[in-house]
Amino acid sequence: MTSIGNENLIQSAQILRALTHPLRMKILHYIDQEQTVNVNKIYNTLKLEQSITSQHLKILRLNDLVIARKDGKCMYYSLNYDRIAMTVKAINTFIEEEKKEDQ
8 A cells, every 4th residue: 555645645636736727738738849938929829818828837837847947038938747757657656556456
């Protein structure tokens, strides 16, 4: 059985909430396609309001799922592939352990 501390459980839930929101999924997918993209291009291409886009990017940044880089007045975003891969690996490990327990 896997032992998960309360703090880790809360952090994991926040990351999963950040990843599974439909608009954030669109934003992540778009950033993945572009590799690095300016915030203006994100909201213009996805036809989102600037404030909504900024709110969702903030959640993704706080969960370390995107990397923000400022260049002059422009903010650019790219995916934190290491963090995303670590999250997917943790989910897969949990699923495998649950399957073993059910057998």
